[in-house]
Amino acid sequence: MAVEVxxxxxxxxxxxxxxxxxxxxKGDRVEPGDALGEIETEKITSEIYAEVAGSFxxxxxxxxxxEIGQVVAQIEESPGPGDGENRPSRPPAASAQRLPPMVEARPVPVEAPGAAEARREASAALPVAPEPAPPFRPSGGGRVLREEEWQGFAPAQKESPEEPGASPKPPHRKPMSPIRLKIAERLLSxxxxxxxxxTFNEADLTAVKDLRERFGERFEKRHGVRLGFMAFFVRAVVEALRQVPQVGAQIDGTDLVYPGRYDIGIAVSTDRGLIVPVLRDAEEKSFAEIERSIREFAERAKSGKLTLPELDGGLFTITNGGVFGSLLSTPILNPPQSAILGMHAIQDRPVAVRGSVEIRPMMYLALTYDHRVIDGREAVTFLTQVKSFLEHPGIVLLDL
Structure with a gap:
């Protein structure tokens, strides 16, 4: 009995x-729960699973x-192990395999000692005939122009002729995936x-790097996850949103909606494009929980295992172009959100510290915002709050 997929x-x-x-x-034996194929939609890539056992x-x-509900495959249901028709045939036994014919070995002549050295000395003693110089005719009425001084003695560069009958390769076309099309549509919108x-600012990450270096190993042993930079940025954004709630407001018709939860989107890059899973209730999560969630997001995003509820909503988005080496960029909004924070590469730069020049690990920060919702003063204040937390994380962590 054939079962429709x-x-x-x-x-x-x-x-x-x-x-x-x-x-x-075609013809593969499948069992219930086996992944049969991948469906790419405008938001996620999902798998189709077998519901019965049989031949695919x-x-x-x-x-x-x-379309939803369309029949894409069928399974010829058979509960047994199969009749073996589609099993790959075994290779012949080693004893039955025919060995290649023996190749007759011929002795290699060996030179007498010193013969190679004598041959090289004789070759070096032979005179080398110089190559004839190309004819040179000055173009300045018998005078050699300045630009011809070198050209007259340099050998002419011959252009390699194209092979007869060769035609340029046609461009390679590949249809855009639904996810790529949706990304393009949202960015243009x-x-x-x-x-x-x-608006831009820069942060001195000396304190953050010092905490990671001093306690990173203990943190990983205790929680089973590395202490990265993203946890600090998530906490910095939450604290800044508490101080400047306007940055988290969203337009709904003629109203401004202020979500009551700090759901932070974390942009993750995959081979299918950039997706933004949402870290729910970020204000209630510890550093370990934040780092663990981000790692799980990245792993499941690359394997296409994220679900739609994990991508919906979000109050604010953080994107990190620094992992690819970006020094400065302007991130694009993720509607209906009104702001997005861009992280960038950390570089050691000379900065003025209490009247002297010191080398510090610096990062440029970029906040792109919707000016319909957020005024410049609020945007700058928000970014300054993020910078303040990153440079002095102990003030907030100790509730001072």
């Missing part, structure tokens, strides 16, 4: 997707658009529909 329901906002690839081939047959080619502006 249909495009699953993935969420109210998703009407369909593209069949990315099949994970099983795909009905849709990779790259095809499919953010530029057209928001009054975006970016």
């Amino acid at each position: 249909k495009m699953p329901f993935l969420g109210e906002s998703i009407q369909g997707g593209v069949l990315g690839k099949w994970l099983k081939s 047959t795909p009905l849709v080619e990779p790259g095809t658009k499919v 953010a530029h057209r529909n928001t009054a975006h502006l970016t």
Whole structure:
């Protein structure tokens, strides 16, 4: 009995997707729960799973658009281990394999001692005929122009002729994935529909680096996760949002909505594009919980295991271009959010500290915000609060 495999329901906002690839081939034996293929939608990449055991047959080619409920494959149900028709045949036994014919070995002539050295000395003693110089005719009426002084003695560079009949390679075309198309749509919408502006500052990360160096090993042994920079930035953003709640407001029609929870989006880069899973109730999480959640987000994002609820909502977004070496950039808003913070590479730079010049680990910070919601004073104050926490984290952590 053939059982149909249909495009699953993935969420109210998703009407369909593209069949990315099949994970099983025609005739493969599958069991309940086996992943059969990947469906790429505008938000996530999800897998289709087998519900019965049997022989698998795909009905849709990779790259095809499919709708919710559409039949994409079928499984010929068979509860047994299979009849073995599709099993790969065993290779012949080693004793039955035919060995290649023996190749006749011929002796290699050996030179007498000193023969190679004598041959090199004789070769070096032979005169080398100089190559004929190309004819040189000055173009300045018998005078050699300055630009011709070198050209007259330099050998002419011959351009390598193109091979006869060679034609340029045609450009390689690849359709954009639904996720890439959705990213492009949202970025263009953010530029057209928001009054975006970016303000900059820089933070001295000496205190943060000192805490990581002094307690990083103990932190990892106790909590099983490394103490990174992102936990400090998440806490810095939460504290700054408490001081300047306008930065977390969102436009809804003619109203401004102030969410009551500090749900912080963490931008994660994958081979399918940039996605932003949301860290819920960040104000209630410890440093270890924040670092553990971010690590899980990154691992599941790269394997396509994130779910829609983990990507919805969010009060504010943090993106870290510094991991790719970016020194300074202007991040783009993630609507309906009104602001986004960009982290950048840490560089040792000379700075003035109490009247003297010192080398400090510095990071540029960029806050892009919607000027319809946030005034310049509020944006600058928010970014200054983030900088203050990063440079003096003990004040907040000790509740001083």
